[in-house]
Amino acid sequence: MSIIKINPEQTYPLRQKILRPGRPLATCFFQGDEQAKHFGYTIDNTLVGILSLYEEDIPGQEVKGGWRIRGVAVDQEFRRRGIASALLNIAQDVVISEQGHFLWCNARVNVSSLYLEHGFFIDGDKFAIEGVGEHFRMIKTLDPDDRHCPNNEELNNEPLSKF
Secondary structure (H helix, E strand, O other): OEEEEEOHHHHHHHHHHHHOOOOOHHHHOOOOOOOOEEEEEEEOOEEEEEEEEEEOOOOOOOOOOEEEEEEEEEOHHHOOOOHHHHHHHHHHHHHHHOOOOEEEEEEEHHHHHHHHHOOOEEOOOOEEEOOOEEEEEEEEEOOHHHOOOHHHOEEOOEEHHHO
């Protein structure tokens, strides 16, 4: 098992299967995918988890230095094994290495506990995204001492700068 950098197209099958079941593949293309950083969690060379990370501030907010998490998905068969947590940890480390100040996401209500366990807080009221479901905006401020990788330099023998 390992976390690897992947291209946007590699995220689409899991996005569709987990986040947009029964909907056209085109609903899995997110604005900014080409500029984003995409991570995949593999087991036996099979992609079983994904996370996409966008350098993006919260719309309408003055605070700068934000990075948005989108499209977190873990194949049903591999849930409850720490895969989403591992992906969140590497995203956090990458943002810290890029001098980002906070992470944010629109988290589905049914998985908001995962983000709370990782130090995010709920910002505002629950809201609905049409065709997707109810969400909370969640935010986590970052401190350079919050790194997860040893020396914040290596992951799977690759420097974080490669991610």
